[in-house]
Amino acid sequence: MLRVITAALAIGVAMAGPAFAEMHEVQMLNRGEAGPMVFEPDFLQIEPGDTVKFIATDPAHNAESIPEMAPEGAETFKGKINEEVEVTFDVEGLYGIKCLPHYAMGMVMTVAVGEVTEVPESYLEGRIPPRARERFDAQRSNL
Amino acid sequence: MRKSINVEQTVTSRRNVLRGTAFAGAAALTGGAAHASLLSRPMPKTPRMGHSRPVITVESAPDTMAEAAPADLSGLERVRQELVDPPFAPEHEQVASGPPKIVEIEMVTHERLMTVDEDSGASIWALTYNGSVPGPLIIVHQDDYVELTLRNPVESVMEHNIDFHASTGALGGGGLTHIYPGEETVLRWKATKPGCFTYHCAPGGAMIPYHVCHGMNGAIMVLPRDGLKDAEGNPLRYDSIAYFGEQDYYLPRDDNGDFKSYDTAGDDYADSLEAMATLVPTHQVFNGAVGALTGANALKAQVGETVLMVHNSCNVDSRPHLIGGHGNYVWETSFTDPPLTGVETWFVRGGCAAAAMYTFEQPGVYAYVNHNLIIAALKGATAHFVVEGPWDNALMEQVVAPRPFEG
Ligand SMILES: [Cu+2]
Ligand SMILES: [Cu+2]
Numbered sequence: 001m002l003r004v005i006t007a008a009l010a011i012g013v014a015m016a017g018p019a020f021a022e023m024h025e026v027q028m029l030n031r032g033e034a035g036p037m038v039f040e041p042d043f044l045q046i047e048p049g050d051t052v053k054f055i056a057t058d059p060a061h062n063a064e065s066i067p068e069m070a071p072e073g074a075e076t077f078k079g080k081i082n083e084e085v086e087v088t089f090d091v092e093g094l095y096g097i098k099c100l101p102h103y104a105m106g107m108v109m110t111v112a113v114g115e116v117t118e119v120p121e122s123y124l125e126g127r128i129p130p131r132a133r134e135r136f137d138a139q140r141s142n143l
Numbered sequence: 144m145r146k147s148i149n150v151e152q153t154v155t156s157r158r159n160v161l162r163g164t165a166f167a168g169a170a171a172l173t174g175g176a177a178h179a180s181l182l183s184r185p186m187p188k189t190p191r192m193g194h195s196r197p198v199i200t201v202e203s204a205p206d207t208m209a210e211a212a213p214a215d216l217s218g219l220e221r222v223r224q225e226l227v228d229p230p231f232a233p234e235h236e237q238v239a240s241g242p243p244k245i246v247e248i249e250m251v252t253h254e255r256l257m258t259v260d261e262d263s264g265a266s267i268w269a270l271t272y273n274g275s276v277p278g279p280l281i282i283v284h285q286d287d288y289v290e291l292t293l294r295n296p297v298e299s300v301m302e303h304n305i306d307f308h309a310s311t312g313a314l315g316g317g318g319l320t321h322i323y324p325g326e327e328t329v330l331r332w333k334a335t336k337p338g339c340f341t342y343h344c345a346p347g348g349a350m351i352p353y354h355v356c357h358g359m360n361g362a363i364m365v366l367p368r369d370g371l372k373d374a375e376g377n378p379l380r381y382d383s384i385a386y387f388g389e390q391d392y393y394l395p396r397d398d399n400g401d402f403k404s405y406d407t408a409g410d411d412y413a414d415s416l417e418a419m420a421t422l423v424p425t426h427q428v429f430n431g432a433v434g435a436l437t438g439a440n441a442l443k444a445q446v447g448e449t450v451l452m453v454h455n456s457c458n459v460d461s462r463p464h465l466i467g468g469h470g471n472y473v474w475e476t477s478f479t480d481p482p483l484t485g486v487e488t489w490f491v492r493g494g495c496a497a498a499a500m501y502t503f504e505q506p507g508v509y510a511y512v513n514h515n516l517i518i519a520a521l522k523g524a525t526a527h528f529v530v531e532g533p534w535d536n537a538l539m540e541q542v543v544a545p546r547p548f549e550g
Contacts, residue, residue, distance in 0.1 A: 030413035037412070058413060060349040081348050101350045104302035104323045105409050129323035130297060 039109035069096030106131030226279035232384035276431030277388025278361025297325035309340035338477035339496035360457035374481035428523035436526035446532025
């Protein structure tokens with residue numbers, strides 16, 4: 001199960017829930033250390049139940065899942081442009097995330113949830129723009 | 144923990160239902176993936192610039208497409224149209240011979256560094272169809288099919304597509320033609336409406352004006368099968384076509400006020416959005432650059448020659464005026480309505496292409512301008528016709544050359 005929740009709720013969760021559920025922040029930027037159009041950081045290793053907050057630091061970006069690049073049983077999500085979203089990842093596995101308008105420019109990130117040691121076979125077989133593929137390949141080396 | 148999340152989801156479930164509907168089309172296009180409930184928090188205010196929500200979504204193909212019956216085009220002849228660089232027009236017939244055809248064309252989405260103004264050194268990583276700003280003029284007849292092969296070279300940085308205002312459905316074809324670098328697509332559509340129409344790139348959201356304001360637009364002319372006519376139905380024919388693309392550029396400046404330069408296409412994205420949001424172009428030019436159609440690049444014509452001036456303006460309103468001449472016949476919108484006649488200054492709505500016909504009666508230089516003369520003189524929207532032939536004193540004569548006078 002994957003859920004997107006509000007920040008107000010997340011605070012409630014943090015206080016009420018077990019101490020190990022963490023919040024990770026990712027900025028959506030026009031330019032970062034890796035070049036133009038980036039998620040920063042562009043790789044996260046998190047635990048099941050952790051939440052990732054996508055922050056619209058620069059305008060005109062969104063964060064959404066790539067259905068072909070998610071573990072079986074995981075739900076997809078699609079943030080709106082300029083919107084801050086929080087996504088809770090419950091299903092273990094590897095997730096590809098993209099910014100829709102800047103997918104061709106390589107604005108992608110990888111979230112590894114739980115024990116992920118290898119990339120599923122079908123993971124990079126879909127229709128992926130060359131610049132996004134390059135960055136996915138680089139992010140994979142963090143595993 | 145679970146409980147509190149469930150409570151929150153129930154509270155906002157109505158919003159989720161609405162969102163789900165909005166995404167249904169997208170899901171159909173991307174392979175039917177179900178979208179999760181999404182409770183997202185709008186930014187209270189954007190950190191860098193005012194920003195309204197884009198209302199244009201990227202995916203747009205209806206899910207009934209897969210069930211549609213195939214079109215029967217078996218009897219139609221196929222012809223290939225070789226597109227040429229502006230300000231010229233491809234070879235074409237003014238009156239269609241024979242029944243409707245399938246007109247095959249090819250366009251490549253080249254991203255290239257272009258000089259906008261040699262004097263100031265202003266440049267842009269132009270996003271183009273076939274390397275030119277505007278994109279090439281396409282000419283077909285009503286009821287012809289346009290079959291476009293659109294290619295995005297693998298060395299490109301950006302995704303492109305095309306929205307033909309002349310076409311019907313799928314956001315003008317924009318919803319069916321998104322291509323990443325290294326991809327190609329083929330779109331066929333029927334030209335049901337006669338007139339001059341804009342086409343442009345429309346990748347979605349802020350990328351739409353970004354691509355349009357980097358040159359990614361052009362015109363298609365859909366002629367009536369029996370050619371152009373006046374209000375009485377008499378044929379109107381031209382000897383040549385002059386194709387103008389009016390382009391508004393919003394070039395970012397550095398702290399010294401100098402125009403910035405960038406290493407690759409797309410690098411100017413953030414600066415560009417800020418400059419575009421001012422709605423004040425730094426340049427507004429014909430055919431890609433200041434002076435692209437003046438001086439040595441001026442258009443040539445003869446006295447007695449009838450020229451059809453096709454003017455595309457994808458983004459900004461324009462009011463072209465031919466200094467020293469007129470618009471004898473002007474079609475501001477479609478070829479279905481009779482043309483305006485004897486027009487002094489006509490109107491090109493932003494997001495539109497228009498046609499004006501004129502027969503030169505005197506030799507000399509004619510300036511074709513946007514008659515907002517600030518835009519013509521300071522922003523660049525000026526072109527020249529240099530016309531050769533005999534002078535007609537019955538139309539105009541210099542009775543006294545400038546001389547000093549007493550008293
Ligand atoms: Cu982005
Ligand atoms: Cu484009």
